[in-house]
Amino acid sequence: MLSKIPTESPSLQAIPDLGRLQQQARPERRPRYLVAEQQALDLLEKSVHRTPLITPSAQGPKTRFLKLPPAQVCSKVLSSAAREPKLVARAAELADILLVQGVQLDPQTLHDLVLGLTRRGKVALALPPLDRWLQHHADTLEEEEEDRGIRADALHLMTGLVDAAARAEDTKMLRQVLVRMARVGLMPRPQSITGILQCFMRLSQPHIAHSILEWMRRGGLQPTIAHYTSLLAVPRDLDPAADARLLVQAKSSYAQMLEEDVHPNARFYTAYIRLCGRAHDVREALDAWNDMQAQGIPPDLVLYSAFLDACAKCHSPEMALQLYEAMLSQQLQPDVAAYSTLLTALQGPPPHLAAARQVWAAMSDAGVQPNATALGAYLDILLGEIDEALELLTNATQQPSRHAAGASAQLLRLYEHFMLAMALKGQHEVVSHLARHLKAQGLSHTAVTAAALLTSQAMQRGVANGRWLLLPSAEGQAPGGGLALGQLNVLLGGLVVQGHPKEAFELYDWAQLEGLRPNAWTFRLLMCAALNAPTEAQFELLTQVLADSRQVGADRTIPCLWQHASGGGQQRRRGGSLWCQRTRHAVLGAMRQSNKARELLGDAEGHFQSSEESDAKMQQVLAMLGRR
Numbered sequence: 150m151l152s153k154i155p156t157e158s159p160s161l162q163a164i165p166d167l168g169r170l171q172q173q174a175r176p177e178r179r180p181r182y183l184v185a186e187q188q189a190l191d192l193l194e195k196s197v198h199r200t201p202l203i204t205p206s207a208q209g210p211k212t213r214f215l216k217l218p219p220a221q222v223c224s225k226v227l228s229s230a231a232r233e234p235k236l237v238a239r240a241a242e243l244a245d246i247l248l249v250q251g252v253q254l255d256p257q258t259l260h261d262l263v264l265g266l267t268r269r270g271k272v273a274l275a276l277p278p279l280d281r282w283l284q285h286h287a288d289t290l291e292e293e294e295e296d297r298g299i300r301a302d303a304l305h306l307m308t309g310l311v312d313a314a315a316r317a318e319d320t321k322m323l324r325q326v327l328v329r330m331a332r333v334g335l336m337p338r339p340q341s342i343t344g345i346l347q348c349f350m351r352l353s354q355p356h357i358a359h360s361i362l363e364w365m366r367r368g369g370l371q372p373t374i375a376h377y378t379s380l381l382a383v384p385r386d387l388d389p390a391a392d393a394r395l396l397v398q399a400k401s402s403y404a405q406m407l408e409e410d411v412h413p414n415a416r417f418y419t420a421y422i423r424l425c426g427r428a429h430d431v432r433e434a435l436d437a438w439n440d441m442q443a444q445g446i447p448p449d450l451v452l453y454s455a456f457l458d459a460c461a462k463c464h465s466p467e468m469a470l471q472l473y474e475a476m477l478s479q480q481l482q483p484d485v486a487a488y489s490t491l492l493t494a495l496q497g498p499p500p501h502l503a504a505a506r507q508v509w510a511a512m513s514d515a516g517v518q519p520n521a522t523a524l525g526a527y528l529d530i531l532l533g534e535i536d537e538a539l540e541l542l543t544n545a546t547q548q549p550s551r552h553a554a555g556a557s558a559q560l561l562r563l564y565e566h567f568m569l570a571m572a573l574k575g576q577h578e579v580v581s582h583l584a585r586h587l588k589a590q591g592l593s594h595t596a597v598t599a600a601a602l603l604t605s606q607a608m609q610r611g612v613a614n615g616r617w618l619l620l621p622s623a624e625g626q627a628p629g630g631g632l633a634l635g636q637l638n639v640l641l642g643g644l645v646v647q648g649h650p651k652e653a654f655e656l657y658d659w660a661q662l663e664g665l666r667p668n669a670w671t672f673r674l675l676m677c678a679a680l681n682a683p684t685e686a687q688f689e690l691l692t693q694v695l696a697d698s699r700q701v702g703a704d705r706t707i708p709c710l711w712q713h714a715s716g717g718g719q720q721r722r723r724g725g726s727l728w729c730q731r732t733r734h735a736v737l738g739a740m741r742q743s744n745k746a747r748e749l750l751g752d753a754e755g756h757f758q759s760s761e762e763s764d765a766k767m768q769q770v771l772a773m774l775g776r777r
Contacts, residue, residue, distance in 0.1 A: 189226045190236055190243075193218070197246055223247055224255040227262065237265035241274045248281030256282070256302035260309045267313035272322050275310055282306070283329065290333045303333060308341050315344040320352055327361075336368045339376070346379035353384035355398060374414055377406045381420035383427065396428040403437075415446055419455045426459030431468065434459045450476075454487045461494035466501050469494035473508070485520050488512045492526035505530045521562060528567050561595055568601035580605040600640055634665055641674040650678040654690065672698040680739075688739040 195202070196215035203210050217223075230240035241262050244254060259282060263275045282303075283290070289299045307330050314322040323345060330337065337345065342365060349358040358380060362372055380402050387395070399421060406413065413421075418441045425434035438456060441448065448456075453476050460469035473491055476483060483491070491508055495501040509527055512519060519527075524541070531537050564587050571579040584602045587594065594602070637660050644653040657675060660667070672694055679690035 186226075186229045186233060186236065190230045190239060193223060193226050194239070194243060197243055197250075217250075217252070220252050220254060223252055224258040227254070228258045231258070231261040231265035234265070234269050237262065237269055238271060238274060241266060241271075241278060244278040245281055248278055248285060251285075253285070254278075254282070256306050259306050263306070263309045263313055267317065270317065272310070272313050272317055272319055275313075276322070276325065279306065279310065279326075279329070283333065300335070304335050304338075307335065308338055311337050311341050312344060315341070315348040318348055318352060320349060320354065320357075323348065324357075331364075336365070336370060339370065339373060342370075343375045343379050346376060347382045350380060350382035351385055353387065355380070355384070355395070359398070359402075371409070372406075372411065374406075374411055374417055377402055377411060377413075378417045378420055381417070381424055383424065392424075392428040393430075396424055396430060396433065399424050400433070412444070413441070413446075415441075415449055415452050418446065418448075419452045422452070422455045422459055426455070426462040429463050431459055431463035431465050434463075435468070448479075450481055450484065450487065453481065453483075454490055457487060457490040457494060461490055461496075464494075464498065466495050466497055466504070470501070470504055482515060483512075483517070485512075485517050485523065488517060489520060489523040489526060492523055492530070496526060496529050500530045502530055502534075521560075524563055525566055528563060529570070560590075561592060561598070564592070565595060565597040565601070568598050568605075572601045572605040577605045577609040603640065603644070604642055634668065634671070637665060638668075638670050638674060641671065641678070645674055645677045645681065648681060650682040650686075650690070653678040654693075667697070691739050 192215065194200075196217050199214050201212045201214060203212055205211075218226075227240045227244055230236040244259065244262060247254060259275075259278055262278065263272070266272055266275050286299050286303070290303065307326055310326050311323065311330075314320075314326060327337070327345075342361065345361060346358045349355070349361070362376060362380070365372055365376070381399055383395070384391075403413075403421065418437055421437050422434045425431070425437065434456060438448075441452075453472060456472055457469050460466070460472065469491055473483070476487070488508065492505060495505045495508065505527060509519075512523070527541065531541065564583065568580050568583050571583065580602055584594075584598065587598060637656070640656060641653050644650075644656065653675065657667070657671070675694045676691070679687055679694055682690050
């Protein structure tokens with residue numbers, strides 16, 4: 150905290166100059182002003198901490214101390230330092246010390262420090278000087294005949310701190326400041342309460358938001374429509390199951406608002422209808438829409454888009470078409486967001502192909518450029534019309550874009566979506582056609598498009614459970630956010646079908662380095678890859694798969710290729726697990742054809758036919774290979 154003592158100590162006459170620093174500073178001489186602020190703060194810090202200054206003289210070095218400047222000068226120095234990110238933390242600490250020493254700092258100085266600390270993300274550092282200031286004026290704030298100047302200063306100071314904490318979404322800081330306001334009998338300004346309510350709602354703390362509204366009522370403040378609209382803010386990372394509970398709270402607030410004769414506006418209904426869509430309650434959205442029309446509130450484009458979104462989430466294409474017609478009848482031109490939401494609603498089920506074509510033509514006639522969402526929704530509706538879908542993709546590829554990289558990424562996502570959908574439907578020729586079309590547009594395959602193509606080919610060639618590989622994986626993403634386990638299995642299956650066992654094992658090794666945990670399907674696919682490898686490599690690859698599967702399945706969460714003996718028709722062996730019959734035959738066949746196995750076992754071909762002996766020999770081979 151203490152600054153280093155300069156080689157040439159400043160004179161005591163420098164202290165009165167602190168008050169003239171701001172007057173001498175000019176905006177066009179900013180670099181010199183910065184130096185002045187740094188010097189002023191250093192001098193103030195030395196005077197506060199009573200840092201000794203050594204000055205030479207004829208009689209020898211003399212020790213002197215800087216006098217503490219007046220409160221007005223201290224306030225100006227701290228306010229100037231609060232505007233500089235590198236100085237504001239030091240200024241806040243000095244302000245706390247000065248208040249402890251009884252220096253009456255200007256409330257505006259503390260407000261400047263709050264703003265400066267907010268910009269630096271250090272709002273919590275403002276609490277100590279606030280507490281000192283409140284403690285210094287505690288008697289004045291508690292008097293029956295209140296000093297309105299002091300109370301106004303306290304309200305101004307704590308309101309700034311509340312607004313800063315709300316913007317930073319620091320709920321702990323918010324609660325601490327609100328407790329201090331309640332202690333001295335102060336209430337935040339109405340606009341500040343709006344930000345507080347939104348903050349607590351976004352951070353999934355609606356019970357605190359509703360309790361603040363009750364506090365307002367007890368304090369004699371009537372909630373406004375802005376406050377009720379804030380209670381409709383959707384929390385972040387909200388569990389989909391909690392949407393219904395959130396709508397129940399919104400219904401209660403809506404009824405209470407009408408009882409208090411608070412008139413809703415278009416913004417309130419927009420937020421309310423969006424919440425109905427999230428809760429999949431289109432009937433409640435329609436009731437709110439009728440209430441809005443009964444009150445004579447004209448819907449705008451944003452409100453129409455919100456209701457269209459609710460129709461899409463609730464799978465109500467007919468209602469979405471009615472809204473579209475009403476929008477056109479009111480001479481409202483839909484934008485790309487409204488068209489995208491309408492096309493999403495027309496996906497059905499069942500898909501409304503004829504209506505979607507009309508909407509797409511109307512969007513084109515209006516000169517509205519479709520975005521990736523609109524293209525994706527229209528492609529979903531065109532799943533059975535491959536020629537029309539390919540023409541749509543070609544036109545989208547040829548359209549100029551200011552952001553070529555972004556447009557390319559959007560198109561790749563469309564190809565991914567369309568190829569996966571067609572592969573799931575068993576349209577293998579369509580998938581191959583789409584793959585050729587993608588390359589013709591100068592685009593490169595992604596992991597998803599390659600997975601769709603390879604798995605489609607696997608399904609076409611009769612690979613069992615190929616369709617299962619296209620479904621979303623129950624496993625999560627890799628820790629680094631990379632390839633998902635489901636995609637890994639899809640790619641492995643495609644490489645096996647295409648006869649590339651070496652590439653399959655290289656992909657498996659890479660996935661292990663990425664931290665992916667294989668499952669039973671991974672090892673079954675690797676078994677197929679090992680059996681399709683060259684004869685001499687089959688045995689080593691099989692033993693690698695067996696050893697890795699046993700290691701992963703040791704906790705019995707993945708049975709893999711090892712079958713645990715458990716009585717019930719199986720003879721329990723000492724020492725642990727049994728191979729299933731298919732696995733045993735595969736390994737025995739590879740061992741009989743492997744020169745390396747015969748070398749390890751001493752030409753053991755033909756000498757282990759029983760299951761127990763073969764298991765023992767294979768355990769021996771695994772030990773020799775060092776793959777336990």
